[in-house]
Amino acid sequence: MSETNSKFDPFDPTGMFKDLRDNSVDAWAKMMVKLVHTDAYAESTAKMLDAWLASSGPFRKAVDSSMSQALAGMNMPSLDDVTRLAERMTNIEIRLDDLDAKLDTILSRVSQDRQGS
Amino acid sequence: MNATENGMPRIPSLMETCEAWHRIAMNTKEFTRLVTTDAPVAQTPKEVVWTLNKAKLYRYTPVVPEDQRKPVPLLMVFAIMNRPHVLDLRPGHSFVEYMLQEGYDLYLLDWGAPGPEDKNLKFDDYALEYLPRVVRKLKSISGSAESSMLGWCLGALISTIYAALRPDDGLRNLILLTAPLDFSDQKSSGFIRWTSDPSFKPEPITQTLGNIPGEMIDAGAKMLKPVENYVGSYLMLWDNIENKATTEAWHAMNTWVRDTIPMAGAAYEQLITEFYRNNALIKGELRIRGERVDLGRLTANLLNVIAEADHITPPCQSEGVMDLVGSEDKEIFRVRGGHIGIMAGRGAQKNTWPHIDAWLADRSGSARAENVDGGSP
Numbered sequence: 001m002s003e004t005n006s007k008f009d010p011f012d013p014t015g016m017f018k019d020l021r022d023n024s025v026d027a028w029a030k031m032m033v034k035l036v037h038t039d040a041y042a043e044s045t046a047k048m049l050d051a052w053l054a055s056s057g058p059f060r061k062a063v064d065s066s067m068s069q070a071l072a073g074m075n076m077p078s079l080d081d082v083t084r085l086a087e088r089m090t091n092i093e094i095r096l097d098d099l100d101a102k103l104d105t106i107l108s109r110v111s112q113d114r115q116g117s
Numbered sequence: 118m119n120a121t122e123n124g125m126p127r128i129p130s131l132m133e134t135c136e137a138w139h140r141i142a143m144n145t146k147e148f149t150r151l152v153t154t155d156a157p158v159a160q161t162p163k164e165v166v167w168t169l170n171k172a173k174l175y176r177y178t179p180v181v182p183e184d185q186r187k188p189v190p191l192l193m194v195f196a197i198m199n200r201p202h203v204l205d206l207r208p209g210h211s212f213v214e215y216m217l218q219e220g221y222d223l224y225l226l227d228w229g230a231p232g233p234e235d236k237n238l239k240f241d242d243y244a245l246e247y248l249p250r251v252v253r254k255l256k257s258i259s260g261s262a263e264s265s266m267l268g269w270c271l272g273a274l275i276s277t278i279y280a281a282l283r284p285d286d287g288l289r290n291l292i293l294l295t296a297p298l299d300f301s302d303q304k305s306s307g308f309i310r311w312t313s314d315p316s317f318k319p320e321p322i323t324q325t326l327g328n329i330p331g332e333m334i335d336a337g338a339k340m341l342k343p344v345e346n347y348v349g350s351y352l353m354l355w356d357n358i359e360n361k362a363t364t365e366a367w368h369a370m371n372t373w374v375r376d377t378i379p380m381a382g383a384a385y386e387q388l389i390t391e392f393y394r395n396n397a398l399i400k401g402e403l404r405i406r407g408e409r410v411d412l413g414r415l416t417a418n419l420l421n422v423i424a425e426a427d428h429i430t431p432p433c434q435s436e437g438v439m440d441l442v443g444s445e446d447k448e449i450f451r452v453r454g455g456h457i458g459i460m461a462g463r464g465a466q467k468n469t470w471p472h473i474d475a476w477l478a479d480r481s482g483s484a485r486a487e488n489v490d491g492g493s494p
Contacts, residue, residue, distance in 0.1 A: 018356075025352065036340055037307055039314065046316035053321045060325065079233060086234035090170045097250055104257045105477035114149055 119372065144358045151354060155375070156368040159202040161213045163225070167254040171229025174251050176258065177213055181220040187481040188221040189289055190259040191253065194272035197228050197243065198334050198380040203400045203461050204269075207369045212460055212470055218476045221481075224255050226272075230378035236327040238381035240388070244278040250469035252286055254269060264344035265477060266417075269460070270430065271388070274298060278398070279439070281415040282408055284443075290480045291417040291444075292473060295456050297430040301397040306342040306431045311391045319389045323382035331377025341428050370461065379439065399437055412441040419447040420476050422459065422469065429456040 035041055068078040077085075129137070160480035168173035179186060193213075195201035204225065212456050216223055221373050226247075231238060255264055266288055268276030273296030280291050303313045311317060322329065339346035350367075357363040397403035403410040417441055423432045432451070439447055452459040 010343060021352070025344060028460065029342070029349060032343045033341075036343065037310060039310070042311045042314040043316045045311060046314050046318075050316070050321065053325045057321075057325045083232075083234040086232060090234070093169050094246070097167075101250075101253055104253075 120374075132321045144355070147364070148355060148358055151364055151368045151371070152351070154368075156207065156365070156372045158369055158372050159200075159205045160208055160416055161205050161211060161217070166258055167251065169247060169250060170235065171231060172251075173227045173229060174245055174254060175225045176229065177217055177223040177225070179222060180217045186220045186222055187478065188261060189265050189481040190224060190255055190261055190485055191265045191267060191477065191481075192215065192224045192226060192255055192277050194226050194248070194268045195228070195264060196270040196272050197275070197376060197384060198271065198329075198331065199224055200376050200378060201227050202376070203370075203373045203457060205453065206373065206461055207365070210366065210369070210461075210466070212465070213472050215466070216474065219478070221477075222261075223252075226251050231328050231381045233327050236323070236382040239383045240275060240278060243384070244405050245408075247283065248275065248279045249283060249286065252283075252288070256287065260486060261287075263287045263289040265292070265481060267292040267294065267473075269294040270294065270297065270456070274392070274398075277408055277412070277415065278403070278405055280417050281410050281412050281442075282405060284414045284416050288417045290420070290477060291415070292420045292422065292477065293438075294422045294460060295424050295427055295430040295437065296421065296435045296438070297392070299434050300393050301437065302433050305433050306428060307395050308337070308429065311337075312393050317389075318419050319386045322357045323386050326382065328379035328382050329385045331379050332382055335374070335377045338429065370457075399441065412438060413443045415442040416444055418480050419444040421447070421449045422472065422473070423449060423451050424454050424456055424459040425451055426454060426458075427456045445457075446480070450476075456478060 064079070068080065071078045142177050162178040163175040164178070165173050166176045193201070193204055195204065205211045208214065213223060213225070228243070228247075252264060256262060264287055266273070266280070268291070273293040276291060277293065277296060277298060279286075280288050300309055302309075304310055312319070326333075350371075354364065354367050357367075391397045391403060395402065398410060398412070401409070401411060419439075421435055421439060423430060423435045424430070436449065440448060450472055452464075454462050454464060454469075459465060
C-alpha cells in the first residue's frame, strides 16, 4: 500500500504507525473481499435492496402522482409528457439519420457517374 | 525529526514544529482539493461528426499526415455506464493520443447519459440501432469500406453482438478489452454472484427507478473491493501527497471514477437475466431483435485482451469466446493488471498499448474504398 517508514515523525499523523496501519488495512481488505463474495452477503444485500424498494416505491409513486397533478393544474408538462416528447424527438432523429444515409448514397452515385463520364 | 543516538525521539525546535504543522496544513488542503475537484480530462482535440439521441460520434483530429495514416479507421466503443474519458485521461497518459501518434484515423462512440425517456433502451438498440449507423457514418467520413473496432467492458459485449450479427458490414478487426461474455461460472466474480442469487430481483429495481443511478452502479463496483476503494485509495493519496506525478494521475483517475452516469433500466435487466443468469450469448440462445446471435458468424480478426487480475470481468468470462467465434485470425493477449489498470495504469503505455498497436497495424493496411451502397443503418 505504501512505503515502509521506520522513522519516527511526531508530525506525520498517518506515518507514525504506517506499518501497523498498512498491515491492518491489508488484513481488513482481504477479510472484506472474502465477505462480499459469500452467498450470505449476496442474499442479505438483495433482501435489503428489496425492502428499500418496497418501502420507498409507494412514497415515490405518491410524490410523482401529486407532482403530475400540481403541474397539470398549472398547465405545465409533467415528466411523462417531457419523456414522451423526448421519445418522439429520438424517432425523428432516426428518420433524419436514415435520410442522411440515403443522401450519402445518392451523392456517392452522382460522384461516381461524373467520374465515369 | 529522527531518533537520537540513544534511541529516544529528539524534541523538535519551535521552527521545526511550525514548519511541520504548515506542511500538514498544506497537504490537507491539497488532499481536499484533489478529492473534491475535477481534473481536466479528455483534452485531445476532437469534433462531433454524428449524433443520435444522447450518443455522439467523435473524430479525433489526426496528428499524422494523411499519406502516413493507417488506411483502416478505428472506432472505440466504451461501456454504457461510464464516461469514455478513461481512454483519453490526460496529456502524456492517453491511449487516444498514443494511437493518433501511431497514425490511426480514430473515432470514439460516446453513448451519453440516458434520461428517463431512455429507460427502455436494450442491448438490441445499442447493437443494431446505434452501432450500424455509427459504422455507416464512419465509413462515409473516412472513405474506407472497412473499419476496426475496439470495445471495452460492456462496449466489448455490444461490439461482439454487432460483429456476429453484421459480419458483412466491413468490420476487419475486432479488439475486445476485458469483455464480459461467458457467464458459465456463476461464482466467478462478485457481480455475478450477487445478481445470480435468487433473492435478487432486477425487475422491481427498474420498475421503481427506471434507469439504474450511476451512484448505485459505482457503489456496486466499489463494494467488490470495499477497503481498497473506500479507504486504501485515500491512504495512498495521503502517503504520496507531495509527489506531483502520483497525485496528478490519482486526480485524473478519480475525476473519471466520480463522473458516473445511469444505465438504461431495460439494458440492466437484460444484462442480468439474459447474460448473467442464462448465459444466452455463449449458449447460442441470444436473440437480438429476433435474430439469433451466432458467434460462429463473427469472422473479423480478433484480439481478445484479458486482464489477469480483473475482479470485475474475471478472465474466465472472456476466454470462452475464442472457441466459438468463426475468426481464423484470433489471439488472446493476457496482461497483468485490473479491469481499468490494463489500459490506464502505469504499465499500459509500455505493454498494452504497443501490443494493440502492433497487432492492429499489421491488419490495417490497404482498405477497400467505401461504396456507400454497402451501409446498413
